Amino acid sequence: MNVSTKTGTPHIPLIRANVLKGFVTFLEEIGSPTQHLLVNAKLPPSALHKTESLLPFKQVIEFYAKAAYEAGCEYFGLLVGQRTQIADLGAYGRLLCQSLTLHDAINKGIHMIPTYTSGEWYWLEEQGERVWLCRNFVHGLDAGLQHADHFSVMLSINLIRMAAGQQWRPTEVHFKTQHAPGLKSFEPLANAKIHFEQPATAIVFPRSLLSLPLQNKGNHQDIQRYKDYELLHSSAPATSFSGSIRQVIAPLLREQQTDIQVAAELAGMSVRTFQRQLHDLDLTYSRLLDQVRFEQSLRLLLDPDIKLVNIASELGYTDAANFTRAFKRWTGLSPTEFRHLRWKM
Template sequence: MAMGHALGPMGWDRMSSTIPLIRRWPFTHMVSSLEDMGINSGRLLTRNNIPEWQYGDAEEMVPIFDFLRGFECGARAIGSEEFGLLLAKRFGVSEFGSYGAAITASKTVFEAMRTACQLASKEATTARYWLIPQSDGYNFCRKQLFVTPETDHGLRQLEQYSLELMVNIVRLGAGPDWQPTTVFLSTLRNRFPTKQRQFNPEATRYESPHSAIFVPAAVLGLPIRKKAPDSRFCDMSMLEASRVDEDICDAVMEFLRSSLLIDSRNLTTLATVAEAAGMSKRTLQRRLAQKGSSVHRLYDEVKYRKAMELIDDPAIKIADIAASTGYEHSQHFINAFRRWTGLTPGQYRKTATVETGH
């Protein structure tokens, strides 16, 4: 089997200017797991000022810092430093949204690993996976690009979670009992859970520049054991076309769109966006200004696009569109719509009716 060259981590230099985001579905998994463990997730999130990102389209992007804080709070709530590991063990790769669907559609273990590497930045904008050839196999590597002291606890949980995901990808062909013979961890030995170690201590190397598991050559060509795909995640076009990891304006708009969906009454401010981005307000303002934009301008664009999605459906009342786009009063929405289009919503609908003949 021809396995080609090493698949390296692409686009690392872009991450300093963007907002860290992750697909919504891991957050949903986290919340459902907490509930199954007897934890009132709504109360836990509210108490720790974490938005309830579990609601909405699983493929939407949400701030990764809220996900990391959720990991930290979840670990505290269940009294275990292994919350990330427990979460990863509860869900199969096929349940990992479009990302998981793409991986499980692979023919071999090597192809599944390669797909995971190619699409990782579309799944979480600060994650990079890559393959390094060895004499008798490949190192399946991972690195988290955005690291701050404030998120250290959550990042340790994320490392457990991600490494178990990597192992589970190999197990798609190698079987449920497969374990890596060598594991590389970026964390210190005393910072990894000790009650139930995720991997054999004798096979684990600490303080590595990145996390990795070794996958022997004998495993790489094994066929993936097919399961019926989840029809909700069979269309890969949105995942593959996503470019939120490349542009600060795109990333901020994705965050603002998710904020609007979760609570249209939420008044998203420069401060809330900067917090989600892990930047100071001044830094965020400067980076957006370099692109000729601002949080206010991007939020206005998000509201405009949402309004245009709804306005063509005559069954939706203007007042409901106003509420869905974050306007408490219909007149404020009408004023904004006139600014966007030069017409009131009513005039726009009449024009559209004339043009279409319906």
């Protein structure tokens, strides 16, 4: 297996919030305090409702670990992965489910993964009659990944089972993380030769499966497919520090968690390093907040059905008057005047 590496990337790795769905459902079923765990991992509770929003990958992994501890489950990622369907992954999952064959689904998944996450990537290797579906993380996300590692293996198995049937099992599995002796007790891995502490995560399957049609393809209409593609590409995780920090800050606005200490922690930096990074971009933190609020306000004002009071709340303002004053400072127009001008264009 050739190991692909990506190092030195300056962006903050992000992932879509719908990756939490299965974990949250499991926690709710056993009565664990989901909201408390999210707050402890510095994730906005609103992510449970805004499932296509972007979250810092490191905080998502931290949530997995805290949730596993709360549930008292060493193999939490595997259990949740067993229960998670590809369609649960929002627009990305729906598009994969509409693929013609397993080969089509895997290639589509590899091509589109940058629209879903900037923290990991997939690739396919063919070695004679065996195929490796491989996955790795960007540099700096190697620690504390057991549950994410296990979860991703189960998602790969579930994708292949959409073509090969629910009884299919891999013959060989490579985990990036450390030895876990109890994995053989999980039905999907019962027949697999398992290797730990590998340079990448991978599952092995016969090449002949690639041509099999997907058995439970989605039946979404063309208009829904277009909307899903548009959503993913228009809101894809940024691959620059400037773009990704804006995407990190946006969901913090509605939670009114805009303190620079919070933003720096989510960026994985000290406050001083964070300020130095902003200085290199000719920015201060207050100026960055203004830019993010302005960009979000333009997007929200284009929807005539969203009330100004709701826009103000989304941007972290305590009342609509504060938002109006800020918007006039940015544009010279009130939000209402701006909308009227847009509607006339």
